[in-house]
Amino acid sequence: MTAAPILETTDLRKYFPITKGLAFSRVRGWIKAVDGVNFDISPGETFSLVGESGCGKTTTARIILRLEPPTSGAVRFRGQDIYALSGEELKAYRSSVQAVFQDPWSSMNPRMRIGPMVAEPLKYSSTMSPGDMKSRVAELLEQVGLEPAQANLYPHEFSGGQRQRIAVARALALKPSLVVLDEPVSALDVSIRAQIMNLLKDLQGQYGLSYLLIAHHLATVRYMSHRIAVMYVGKIVEMAETEELFSRPVHPYTQALISAALPARPGVERAEIILRGTVPSPVDLPPGCRFHPRCPQAHVRCSQGEPELREVSPGHYVCCDHC
Amino acid sequence: MTTKPVAQGATPLLQVDDLRTYFFTRWGVVKSVDGVSFSVGRGEIFGLVGESGCGKSITCLSLMRLVPQPAGKIVGGRILFEGRDLLKLGESEMRRYRGRHISIILQDPMTSLNPVFTVGDQIAEPVRLHQRARGRDLWDRAASALRLLRIPDPETRLGDYPHQMSGGMRQRVVGAIALACEPHVLIADEATTALDATIQAQYLALLQEVHEKKGLSIIFVTHDFGIVAKMCHRVAVMYAGKIVEMASVRELFDHPAHPYTVALLDAVPPLDYRVERLASIEGQPPQLYKLPSGCSFSPRCPRSDSLCVRESPPQVTVDGGHWATCWRLVDA
Ligand SMILES: Nc1ncnc2c1ncn2[C@@H]1O[C@H](COP(=O)(O)OP(=O)(O)OP(=O)(O)O)[C@@H](O)[C@H]1O
Ligand SMILES: Nc1ncnc2c1ncn2[C@@H]1O[C@H](COP(=O)(O)OP(=O)(O)OP(=O)(O)O)[C@@H](O)[C@H]1O
Numbered sequence A: 001m002t003a004a005p006i007l008e009t010t011d012l013r014k015y016f017p018i019t020k021g022l023a024f025s026r027v028r029g030w031i032k033a034v035d036g037v038n039f040d041i042s043p044g045e046t047f048s049l050v051g052e053s054g055c056g057k058t059t060t061a062r063i064i065l066r067l068e069p070p071t072s073g074a075v076r077f078r079g080q081d082i083y084a085l086s087g088e089e090l091k092a093y094r095s096s097v098q099a100v101f102q103d104p105w106s107s108m109n110p111r112m113r114i115g116p117m118v119a120e121p122l123k124y125s126s127t128m129s130p131g132d133m134k135s136r137v138a139e140l141l142e143q144v145g146l147e148p149a150q151a152n153l154y155p156h157e158f159s160g161g162q163r164q165r166i167a168v169a170r171a172l173a174l175k176p177s178l179v180v181l182d183e184p185v186s187a188l189d190v191s192i193r194a195q196i197m198n199l200l201k202d203l204q205g206q207y208g209l210s211y212l213l214i215a216h217h218l219a220t221v222r223y224m225s226h227r228i229a230v231m232y233v234g235k236i237v238e239m240a241e242t243e244e245l246f247s248r249p250v251h252p253y254t255q256a257l258i259s260a261a262l263p264a265r266p267g268v269e270r271a272e273i274i275l276r277g278t279v280p281s282p283v284d285l286p287p288g289c290r291f292h293p294r295c296p297q298a299h300v301r302c303s304q305g306e307p308e309l310r311e312v313s314p315g316h317y318v319c320c321d322h323c
Numbered sequence B: 001m002t003t004k005p006v007a008q009g010a011t012p013l014l015q016v017d018d019l020r021t022y023f024f025t026r027w028g029v030v031k032s033v034d035g036v037s038f039s040v041g042r043g044e045i046f047g048l049v050g051e052s053g054c055g056k057s058i059t060c061l062s063l064m065r066l067v068p069q070p071a072g073k074i075v076g077g078r079i080l081f082e083g084r085d086l087l088k089l090g091e092s093e094m095r096r097y098r099g100r101h102i103s104i105i106l107q108d109p110m111t112s113l114n115p116v117f118t119v120g121d122q123i124a125e126p127v128r129l130h131q132r133a134r135g136r137d138l139w140d141r142a143a144s145a146l147r148l149l150r151i152p153d154p155e156t157r158l159g160d161y162p163h164q165m166s167g168g169m170r171q172r173v174v175g176a177i178a179l180a181c182e183p184h185v186l187i188a189d190e191a192t193t194a195l196d197a198t199i200q201a202q203y204l205a206l207l208q209e210v211h212e213k214k215g216l217s218i219i220f221v222t223h224d225f226g227i228v229a230k231m232c233h234r235v236a237v238m239y240a241g242k243i244v245e246m247a248s249v250r251e252l253f254d255h256p257a258h259p260y261t262v263a264l265l266d267a268v269p270p271l272d273y274r275v276e277r278l279a280s281i282e283g284q285p286p287q288l289y290k291l292p293s294g295c296s297f298s299p300r301c302p303r304s305d306s307l308c309v310r311e312s313p314p315q316v317t318v319d320g321g322h323w324a325t326c327w328r329l330v331d332a
């Protein structure tokens, strides 16, 4: 894709302080949750982040959503630094970028009925009459497989998966141009998961939506994504187009990750690459390549210089000097 | 393959008979669990799959007698644990079963973690209560529970509040709490959905190990057929509050008999190749307070005929322990 990116991150970092003691305490160290992340997303593209639990995917998403300022680095949306926006521009950004989170329960007000909750973002665009708003909510609920009549229910009256569909409906309300999807379908059964993924793809086709997808289920990621970045403890270690990544994973971590995915049927044997050693803490990073203590292909030099992302074939980047 | 047949003892560890859990709402009676029966043998790993909203979590909460109050109520059935009906126990007796004999990993980690306590306190609490550990020993046990679930730097992490952890770490904390008291039955409700493939594999291997060494029985509620295939011995498929098919795992994958099961398996995205479009089941799942007449799946079923719409289908034995409730089984 050659169009100018809709979103771009440059050397994004987020360090959380580790403190000890009472309120004005001493900082004992830093959790390097995101540690120099660069990527861009094109219009109409689904770009995915995968990687070990705790490697900084959600933190990256939260920075992009302006929920968490970065420690350093920048996020540009259509060329503009999002942390420099204010007034109308900020309002426009907030309606063009929407999110669906991992844990639908935590993003819902338990005392609010589903209808007003889905309609909430519509209030930003004040042009809608109450009647229009109601029919738009009905349409959105139907799109995600719920009944318009359910607009009168409260969140606790739905199952986990049903709540996730409500979150998708709300995110789509304003016809945004970028949607951040953090584990959007992991709480859904496979049939509704297929429905929602197909729906997301259709909306992308119709409106040229871009998605930043975060998901652990690799078959889901393969089905949805155009490009994928693999993260390991705060950094991107490999980035490539989907089919390239699945058919020719280069980084030893990516290889291990793909090998550990469960085949969906019994009796299918896959050679799993077992990673030994402990998961490094984002506080005390190992010297050199941060993966080297667990890397099955580690070399003596891997504990010395820290590797940089380099292009191994067109559009395929790997952060390893030895593979 | 790790799945192996399990010897079914004379009395199952857990036997659920005709369980009914309803919610009494202003819309009507929501029959979330409507005549569910199954048993779990000692050391058996049992899978529960099915449509989102079909009653899997409410079934699990019923087993723990933790159905949301006041709307929800267990209105019928028996839950026999080692022959004793848990539904007949007083609340204080039931409390002794929870955590110690039967433990649950809830689907939404944030609802089972208290935001104002550190994760260390929350892991230590059941251990203190049931195993009378104290002080340093208690803390060490909490740290090793986290270490077992591959959380880096567990000693420091014990001091974290839930919001300081990533989604997958929180989910593992809930798992650590559930395993801390070495229960006989573990109910894992979507316990690994927030984990990446390598950590999930290690988590499952840990459960497998506890299962083998301590004879832990597990009920896996999951949407991930990969987990069912890897871990479970038998599996039940639920639709609209009822079990519609039960079989050994191999049977279910090789010869699914219920049209819903067939459709569900067809919607699984493949890992090893790319598809342009996934199959999904037409139509919407029914509202549990106004179920269609006859078979609940009939409005969406490609095989349904006038009989299906008119009358509830019978339970038909396919082969040995494999049965399905359907008028027009898919022949395998
Ligand atoms: N508010 C916070 N305070 C302190 N540490 C935090 C905070 N938020 C996140 N972290 C830490 O930052 C790291 C990255 O967390 P993040 O939630 O981004 O991971 P993730 O990749 O989304 O993981 P998962 O796949 O488990 O959801 C973790 O070590 C986490 O504990
Ligand atoms: N507090 C409640 N009040 C009314 N209805 C409820 C309540 N809790 C659950 N239900 C209903 O009970 C049904 C079963 O819910 P349950 O959470 O068991 O579904 P599930 O099979 O676990 O779905 P998922 O796979 O999405 O987690 C749902 O249709 C839900 O709407």
Ligand code: SF4
Binding pocket: B258, B259, B260, B295, B296, B297, B298, B299, B301, B302, B303, B304, B305, B308, B309, B313, B325, B326, B327, B328, B329
């Ligand atoms: S009973 Fe009829 S409608 Fe129900 S699943 Fe079987 S064929 Fe389909």
Ligand SMILES: [Mg+2]
Binding pocket: A057, A058, A059, A102, A182, B166, B167, B168
């Ligand atoms: Mg996350």
Ligand SMILES: [Mg+2]
Binding pocket: A159, A160, B056, B057, B058, B107, B189
């Ligand atoms: Mg559930």
